[in-house]
Amino acid sequence: MKTVTADPKGVDAGPHFMDGDHALAEGALAAGCRFFAGYPITPSTETAERFAERAPEVGALFIQMEDELASIAALIGGAWGGQKVMTVTCGPGFSLMTENLGLAAMTETPMVIANVQRGGPSTGLPTLTAQQDMMQARYGPHGDNAIIALSPDSPQECFDLAIEAFNLSETYRVPVIILTDETVGHMHEKVVIPPADQIQVVPRNNYSGPKEDFRPYKFDCQGGHPMTRAGDGYNFHITGLVHDERGYPVMTAEQGKVVVTHLMEKINGNADKIIRLEEDQVDGADIVVVSYGITSRIAVKAIQDARKEGIKVGSLRLITIWPFCEKRIDELAGKVKAIVVPEINYGQMVLEVERSAHGKCAVISVNHCGGAVHDPEVILDAIRKANK
Amino acid sequence: MTTDIGKFKKDSPMSGTLRMERMPHIWCPGCGIGSEVNAFAEAVKRSGIDPKKLVVVSGIGCTGRVAGYVDFDSIHTTHGRAIPVATGVKLANPELTVVVFSGEGDLAGIGGNHLIHAARRNMELVVICNNNFTYGMTGGQVTPTTPSTAIASTTPYGNYEYPFSLPFLADAAGATYVARWTSMDARNVTQSIEEALVHKGFSFIEIISPCTTLYLRRNRLGDGVDALQHYQENTVLKHGCDTRETAIDYQGKIVIGKFVEKIKPTYLEAVDKCCVKLVGDDYQLYGKTIPEREAEEKAEKERIAARKAAMQAEEVGANE
Numbered sequence: 001m002k003t004v005t006a007d008p009k010g011v012d013a014g015p016h017f018m019d020g021d022h023a024l025a026e027g028a029l030a031a032g033c034r035f036f037a038g039y040p041i042t043p044s045t046e047t048a049e050r051f052a053e054r055a056p057e058v059g060a061l062f063i064q065m066e067d068e069l070a071s072i073a074a075l076i077g078g079a080w081g082g083q084k085v086m087t088v089t090c091g092p093g094f095s096l097m098t099e100n101l102g103l104a105a106m107t108e109t110p111m112v113i114a115n116v117q118r119g120g121p122s123t124g125l126p127t128l129t130a131q132q133d134m135m136q137a138r139y140g141p142h143g144d145n146a147i148i149a150l151s152p153d154s155p156q157e158c159f160d161l162a163i164e165a166f167n168l169s170e171t172y173r174v175p176v177i178i179l180t181d182e183t184v185g186h187m188h189e190k191v192v193i194p195p196a197d198q199i200q201v202v203p204r205n206n207y208s209g210p211k212e213d214f215r216p217y218k219f220d221c222q223g224g225h226p227m228t229r230a231g232d233g234y235n236f237h238i239t240g241l242v243h244d245e246r247g248y249p250v251m252t253a254e255q256g257k258v259v260v261t262h263l264m265e266k267i268n269g270n271a272d273k274i275i276r277l278e279e280d281q282v283d284g285a286d287i288v289v290v291s292y293g294i295t296s297r298i299a300v301k302a303i304q305d306a307r308k309e310g311i312k313v314g315s316l317r318l319i320t321i322w323p324f325c326e327k328r329i330d331e332l333a334g335k336v337k338a339i340v341v342p343e344i345n346y347g348q349m350v351l352e353v354e355r356s357a358h359g360k361c362a363v364i365s366v367n368h369c370g371g372a373v374h375d376p377e378v379i380l381d382a383i384r385k386a387n388k
Numbered sequence: 389m390t391t392d393i394g395k396f397k398k399d400s401p402m403s404g405t406l407r408m409e410r411m412p413h414i415w416c417p418g419c420g421i422g423s424e425v426n427a428f429a430e431a432v433k434r435s436g437i438d439p440k441k442l443v444v445v446s447g448i449g450c451t452g453r454v455a456g457y458v459d460f461d462s463i464h465t466t467h468g469r470a471i472p473v474a475t476g477v478k479l480a481n482p483e484l485t486v487v488v489f490s491g492e493g494d495l496a497g498i499g500g501n502h503l504i505h506a507a508r509r510n511m512e513l514v515v516i517c518n519n520n521f522t523y524g525m526t527g528g529q530v531t532p533t534t535p536s537t538a539i540a541s542t543t544p545y546g547n548y549e550y551p552f553s554l555p556f557l558a559d560a561a562g563a564t565y566v567a568r569w570t571s572m573d574a575r576n577v578t579q580s581i582e583e584a585l586v587h588k589g590f591s592f593i594e595i596i597s598p599c600t601t602l603y604l605r606r607n608r609l610g611d612g613v614d615a616l617q618h619y620q621e622n623t624v625l626k627h628g629c630d631t632r633e634t635a636i637d638y639q640g641k642i643v644i645g646k647f648v649e650k651i652k653p654t655y656l657e658a659v660d661k662c663c664v665k666l667v668g669d670d671y672q673l674y675g676k677t678i679p680e681r682e683a684e685e686k687a688e689k690e691r692i693a694a695r696k697a698a699m700q701a702e703e704v705g706a707n708e
Binding site: 034035037056057059060061063065066067069070071073074075076077078079080081082083085099100102103229230231232233234235236237238239240241248249 | 407410440441443445455456459460461462463464465466468469471472473474475476477478479480481483484501502505659662663666667671672673674675
């Protein structure tokens with residue numbers, strides 16, 4: 001997709017000391033997001049507050065909706081109204097948003113949803129960290145659809161990945177979810193915002209051809225098909241029903257297959273282009289720790305200590321959570337003794353690692369029920385055991 | 389003689405406002421939604437607003453299908469979420485006229501929270517609510533407006549809940565234009581929608597309408613014509629009526645009329661007022677200052693007036 005430099009109005013360039021939640025809002029503004037609809041929920045609210053505070057000077061609009069159902073609904077309207085749109089939430093709110101996450105996926109509406117995860121289930125641990133919504137982000141809405149999810153491990157990466165999230169969302173016309181956690185969300189660190197001319201953003205791709213040729217959809221298992229903006233005269237129609245390329249309902253199994261295949265394959269088929277990983281000393285390693293978000297920073301300590309003990313440990317950090325890096329895990333599984341997967345849930349992404357390893361190596365889950373980060377010693381123990 | 393469907397569609401007076409390629413529609417014979425859509429299309433023409441700048445948003449259900457038939461930008465949303473989607477459209481591009489066309493189950497049942505909050509904010513939307521006292525698409529279940537004692541598939545022994553009076557609800561929540569008609573009052577419905585399309589604020593128009601297949605049949609109330617007969621004999625026109633007095637009893641009197649029409653700052657006007665105080669005269673929303681947006685709005689109003697005058701002249705010409 002073609003990119004342009006960021007609109008300087010949204011870029012507060014320079015070094016900052018801010019938390020991950022605030023950095024998400026700054027990343028969104030830098031990416032050109034000008035409409036934010038949200039509902040307060042700990043520990044994500046600061047993103048909404050930052051956007052609300054910055055909106056007047058940037059020329060953007062913030063609205064606090066009556067609930068999360070309405071927040072994400074307003075994003076669908078806002079996106080087809082012509083704006084880049086975002087919301088933020090966490091577990092309980094994300095559960096409500098899954099309703100229209102499905103509609104957004106079905107209508108191929110670009111939007112960014114940040115989920116600053118807290119401990120669950122239900123109201124759970126409102127102020128304490130977790131990584132328990134990894135599967136919900138992928139499988140939350142009913143029916144088959146694919147989304148993209150990214151996981152930052154620092155406030156700086158919250159900023160960077162917010163921009164990346166918008167770019168992917170515009171490219172593939174798909175909701176992109178930023179799966180961060182309370183720790184990263186509330187952690188204050190240095191965040192350097194580059195000047196606008198060093199930030200590349202994917203602008204909205206609006207159709208401009210003759211009206212009779214306009215189609216809101218193209219079921220070619222690719223991204224990049226232009227959309228339109230209400231008021232531009234193309235009289236678009238979009239629906240959550242199975243539809244044809246004009247957007248008109250078609251109630252047949254055959255058309256259902258066409259639509260679902262497209263929704264799945266535009267993401268799965270482009271996984272190699274979408275996926276970003278960070279690897280450290282993976283070549284020649286006996287053990288690889290696969291982690292993401294705040295847990296990847298906790299794992300660093302365990303990995304360093306294990307190396308001091310002479311264990312050959314590599315690290316693979318998932319920056320892209322969905323689509324999952326199954327090819328890379330499959331490759332590694334053939335070369336290592338074990339893959340260790342620490343995560344702040346009862347074992348979610350470890351299921352993907354197991355699936356992708358095809359039984360070629362041991363896969364060890366280091367789970368945690370939420371409310372705190374791992375003790376690095378627990379991860380170290382798992383590495384030691386894996387190396388035996 | 390056989391009818392040439394293609395020619396019929398092309399020559400239809402509704403061509404240009406309805407997606408004729410999607411006809412025939414799904415609504416039952418005797419249902420009121422068709423005449424409401426007709427009135428809506430007529431109101432759009434008569435109002436002089438630019439159809440390119442009109443967006444129709446519907447929820448789920450029989451009335452939820454309206455968005456699929458109107459030849460404007462149109463969005464068919466999830467159940468109950470038409471109003472927040474419409475809110476997003478309006479806020480993303482304030483130049484647009486945004487209409488929500490849906491049923492009472494969608495708007496006052498599952499979407500009731502959104503209805504009251506959009507009214508509270510005086511969000512500039514036109515909400516047209518087809519109230520047929522039943523969930524038609526799913527087979528005739530009780531809704532928040534089904535009159536007490538009426539039979540529905542989920543109240544087989546009669547409804548024992550208290551119904552909402554929607555004009556009272558909308559008024560209490562802050563709507564600045566509230567009217568109620570029946571699907572028989574085609575001229576009033578057209579007139580009311582025409583007014584609402586240019587009303588600056590949250591408009592709520594309830595249209596009482598017969599569900600022949602489910603509500604009427606299950607309650608042994610006859611067919612569509614019997615329903616219209618009932619409306620003719622039992623509606624009471626009371627413009628400006630206190631909305632507390634608009635409750636509908638089973639087969640009782642139906643108060644119709646324009647109950648509320650007032651002006652107070654809309655949501656976007658309130659945003660502007662706050663932000664200009666904060667940022668100063670340079671304040672822009674989506675790259676446009678308030679004077680720039682006001683000038684555009686004024687120019688659009690003039691174009692609307694000119695189109696409306698031309699439309700009226702054409703009507704006079706046609707009548708002569």
